[in-house]
Amino acid sequence: MGMVFCRGCGKEIHSTAVTCPQCGAPQGNVVPQSASSKRILPAFLLCFFLGCFGIHRFYVGKVGTGILQLITLGGFGIWALIDFIIILCGSFTDSDGNRITQWT
Structure with missing residues (x-):
């Protein structure tokens, strides 16, 4: 579990984040x-x-x-x-x- 870049704003966020804390963009890693x-x-x-x-x-x-x-x-x-x-x-x-x- 590391860090990844936000799909919306490009800010570095934790890999388990559902949404970006900065811009609120969904990250697509929601558990179905x-x-x-x-x-x-x-x-x-x-x-x-x-x-x-x-x-x-x-x-x-x-x-x-x-x-x-x-x-x-x-x-x-x-x-x-x-x-x-x-x-x-x-x-x-x-x-x-x-x-x-x-x-x-």
């Missing part, structure tokens, strides 16, 4: 959020066809909310519709909080 091993396509299809039963939530490991969706028929369809939209937007997460990013 880990991705899930689950895939979007199965979650999408399960939500589309069986969303009212919460099967897509069981697939990603969210058993507790899967049971709630099963009992309430997907929150009377509203909860399942919201999950469907979130899956399409790529913001759906698994039980560990990791974003599901890959389609296949």
